[in-house]
Amino acid sequence: MAQAITRASTPPPVRSAPRLRLPWPLSIYQTAVGKKWVMGLTGMALLGFILVHMTGNLHLYEGPVEVHEYAETLRNLGTEIVPRTWLLWALRVGLIIAFVLHIHSAYSLSQMSLAADQRYRGGRNYIAASFASRTMRWTGPIIGLYLFYHLADLTWGWFNPDFVRGDPYHNVSESLSSVPVAVLYIVANVALAVHIFHGAWSMFQSLGVNSPRYNHLRRYLAATLAGAILVGNLSFPVFVQAGVIDDGGRSFVEELRRHGAAEEDH
Secondary structure (H helix, E strand, C coil), X not given: CHHHHXXXXXXXCCCCCCCCCCCCCHHHHHXXXXXXXXHHHHHXXXXXXXXXXXXXXXXXXXXXXXXXXXXXXXXXXXXCCCCCCHHHHHHHHHHHHHHHHHHHHHHHHHHHHXXXXXXXXXXXXCCCCCHHHHCHHHHHHHHHHHHXXXXXXXXXXXXXXXXXXXXXXXXXXXXXXXXXXXXXXXXHHHHHHHHHHHHHHHHHHHCCCCCCCCHHHHHHHHHHHHHHHHHHHHHHHHHHHCCCCCCCCCCHHHHHHHHHHHHHHC
């Protein structure tokens, strides 16, 4: 009788709604392994962009002419086959897709991990987790918010009152000459370096490359990439504040226009 009462008072298990099954190969992304592969491959693409972007920004130390020529080279990519800026925009769209997939796969994996942890008492165990891995949930949003500000400041000109379209040297010089903007840039790039260190370390593990024989090389590679990007990116606000990168408030694009108008007058 007591056993019958106990059974009657026990609530029935809650059954979740059946999940929509996507067709192959999209169904692979519904698994943890598939999400890890997507996160690893998109992370590799984004890391490559960050390296190229940082290397291209080193033209700032050559002067406004070289920066302008570099920007024009990017706009003229593939003009032998497609119209001007088409290939550049294709690369931008690819980066946006990689960025969205990277965020979604990371979020989905964290939700799957949280659901798995709730099945066991004690919750998560962070004893073996590194500082970088524990802060991924914070560095990711910081990078995302700064990316929006970075585009709004230097690409769209929303936050830069001295913005001149098509003159990256002038825009960087004017923007980073503000101490609050320089500090924001430094904080965001420290977060980016921490994120890259853990991301580069775990990227190979997500792709199935995980061996005690090579793990120390993974750590060296992750530290080298994060350190190089950190030093390169932090040099820009530091040297703008030091006056090494400075156009004196003069727009190179406007100077070109004035020079062209003067030649037409002659």
